Amino acid sequence: MTDCLFCKIIRGEIPAKKVHEDEHTFAFEDISPQAPTHVLIVPKKHIRGLKEAVQEDAELIGHLQLAAAKIGRQRGIEEGYRTVLNVGPKSGQSVFHLHLHLLGGRDLLWPPG
Ligand code: AMP
Ligand code: ZN
Numbered sequence: 292m293t294d295c296l297f298c299k300i301i302r303g304e305i306p307a308k309k310v311h312e313d314e315h316t317f318a319f320e321d322i323s324p325q326a327p328t329h330v331l332i333v334p335k336k337h338i339r340g341l342k343e344a345v346q347e348d349a350e351l352i353g354h355l356q357l358a359a360a361k362i363g364r365q366r367g368i369e370e371g372y373r374t375v376l377n378v379g380p381k382s383g384q385s386v387f388h389l390h391l392h393l394l395g396g397r398d399l400l401w402p403p404g
Pocket of ligand 2: 292295296297298299336337338387388
Protein backbone atom coordinates (compact mmCIF):
# COMPACT_ATOMS: atom_id res chain seq x y z
CA MET A 292 0.00 0.00 0.00
CA THR A 293 1.47 3.36 -1.01
CA ASP A 294 0.59 5.43 2.00
CA CYS A 295 1.23 3.01 4.84
CA LEU A 296 4.10 3.54 7.31
CA PHE A 297 4.89 -0.15 7.73
CA CYS A 298 4.66 -0.88 3.99
CA LYS A 299 7.22 1.91 3.52
CA ILE A 300 9.49 0.35 6.17
CA ILE A 301 9.20 -3.06 4.45
CA ARG A 302 10.13 -1.44 1.10
CA GLY A 303 13.10 0.31 2.75
CA GLU A 304 11.69 3.79 2.07
CA ILE A 305 11.71 4.64 5.79
CA PRO A 306 14.67 3.44 7.88
CA ALA A 307 14.16 0.87 10.60
CA LYS A 308 16.40 -1.49 12.56
CA LYS A 309 15.66 -4.82 10.91
CA VAL A 310 15.62 -7.85 13.18
CA HIS A 311 14.32 -10.59 10.92
CA GLU A 312 13.04 -11.07 7.39
CA ASP A 313 11.68 -14.04 5.51
CA GLU A 314 9.42 -14.60 2.53
CA HIS A 315 6.27 -13.49 4.35
CA THR A 316 7.33 -11.47 7.39
CA PHE A 317 9.48 -8.50 8.36
CA ALA A 318 10.49 -7.61 11.92
CA PHE A 319 12.10 -4.44 13.25
CA GLU A 320 12.79 -2.62 16.52
CA ASP A 321 9.93 -0.48 17.82
CA ILE A 322 10.91 3.19 17.67
CA SER A 323 9.56 3.75 21.20
CA PRO A 324 10.46 0.57 23.09
CA GLN A 325 8.31 -0.33 26.10
CA ALA A 326 10.64 -3.12 27.24
CA PRO A 327 14.31 -4.11 26.67
CA THR A 328 13.05 -6.21 23.76
CA HIS A 329 10.27 -4.55 21.79
CA VAL A 330 10.12 -5.83 18.25
CA LEU A 331 7.31 -5.40 15.74
CA ILE A 332 6.62 -8.33 13.45
CA VAL A 333 4.56 -7.54 10.39
CA PRO A 334 3.29 -9.45 7.38
CA LYS A 335 4.69 -8.21 4.08
CA LYS A 336 1.13 -8.32 2.81
CA HIS A 337 -0.78 -5.21 3.82
CA ILE A 338 -3.58 -6.25 6.17
CA ARG A 339 -5.26 -3.36 8.00
CA GLY A 340 -5.66 -5.26 11.28
CA LEU A 341 -6.90 -8.47 12.84
CA LYS A 342 -10.52 -7.43 12.26
CA GLU A 343 -9.85 -7.23 8.56
CA ALA A 344 -7.93 -10.53 8.31
CA VAL A 345 -9.60 -13.34 6.37
CA GLN A 346 -9.32 -17.12 6.41
CA GLU A 347 -6.54 -17.13 3.81
CA ASP A 348 -4.43 -15.02 6.22
CA ALA A 349 -4.52 -17.73 8.93
CA GLU A 350 -1.15 -19.25 8.06
CA LEU A 351 0.45 -15.83 7.75
CA ILE A 352 -0.75 -14.80 11.22
CA GLY A 353 0.59 -18.08 12.66
CA HIS A 354 3.86 -17.31 10.90
CA LEU A 355 4.13 -13.99 12.79
CA GLN A 356 3.80 -15.81 16.12
CA LEU A 357 6.49 -18.34 15.19
CA ALA A 358 8.80 -15.52 14.07
CA ALA A 359 8.26 -13.97 17.53
CA ALA A 360 9.17 -17.28 19.20
CA LYS A 361 12.34 -17.46 17.10
CA ILE A 362 13.37 -13.93 18.05
CA GLY A 363 12.53 -14.66 21.71
CA ARG A 364 14.85 -17.66 21.58
CA GLN A 365 17.63 -15.66 19.88
CA ARG A 366 17.32 -12.87 22.46
CA GLY A 367 17.41 -15.27 25.43
CA ILE A 368 14.14 -13.94 26.86
CA GLU A 369 12.26 -17.23 26.99
CA GLU A 370 11.70 -16.92 30.74
CA GLY A 371 8.91 -14.50 29.94
CA TYR A 372 7.84 -12.53 26.93
CA ARG A 373 4.55 -11.51 25.46
CA THR A 374 3.16 -11.19 21.96
CA VAL A 375 0.46 -8.53 21.64
CA LEU A 376 -1.82 -7.63 18.80
CA ASN A 377 -3.70 -4.38 19.40
CA VAL A 378 -7.03 -4.28 17.61
CA GLY A 379 -8.90 -1.03 17.06
CA PRO A 380 -8.32 2.50 18.38
CA LYS A 381 -9.50 1.73 21.94
CA SER A 382 -6.72 -0.88 22.29
CA GLY A 383 -4.14 1.69 21.30
CA GLN A 384 -3.76 0.54 17.69
CA SER A 385 -2.18 3.51 15.98
CA VAL A 386 -0.73 1.97 12.82
CA PHE A 387 -3.24 0.26 10.58
CA HIS A 388 -0.99 -2.43 9.13
CA LEU A 389 -1.37 -5.58 11.22
CA HIS A 390 1.60 -6.02 13.56
CA LEU A 391 2.55 -8.25 16.44
CA HIS A 392 4.44 -6.68 19.34
CA LEU A 393 7.10 -8.86 20.96
CA LEU A 394 7.82 -7.53 24.45
CA GLY A 395 10.27 -9.03 26.91
CA GLY A 396 13.45 -8.71 28.89
CA ARG A 397 11.71 -7.45 32.03
CA ASP A 398 8.94 -8.55 34.39
CA LEU A 399 5.61 -8.07 32.64
CA LEU A 400 2.50 -7.11 34.60
CA TRP A 401 -0.85 -8.84 34.26
CA PRO A 402 -3.43 -7.72 33.32
CA PRO A 403 -1.89 -5.26 30.86
CA GLY A 404 -3.23 -1.71 31.10
P1 AMP B 1 0.14 0.08 17.86
O1 AMP B 1 -0.04 1.15 18.88
O2 AMP B 1 -0.22 -1.30 18.33
O3 AMP B 1 -0.54 0.43 16.55
O4 AMP B 1 1.69 -0.01 17.59
C1 AMP B 1 2.35 0.83 16.70
C2 AMP B 1 3.79 0.82 17.13
O5 AMP B 1 4.56 1.32 16.06
C3 AMP B 1 4.08 1.68 18.35
O6 AMP B 1 4.63 0.87 19.39
C4 AMP B 1 5.10 2.71 17.82
O7 AMP B 1 6.11 3.03 18.77
C5 AMP B 1 5.66 1.99 16.61
N1 AMP B 1 6.19 2.85 15.56
C6 AMP B 1 5.61 3.95 15.04
N2 AMP B 1 6.38 4.46 14.07
C7 AMP B 1 7.47 3.66 13.97
C8 AMP B 1 8.64 3.65 13.16
N3 AMP B 1 8.86 4.60 12.22
N4 AMP B 1 9.56 2.68 13.35
C9 AMP B 1 9.37 1.73 14.29
N5 AMP B 1 8.28 1.68 15.07
C10 AMP B 1 7.35 2.62 14.92
ZN1 ZN C 1 0.88 -1.54 5.03
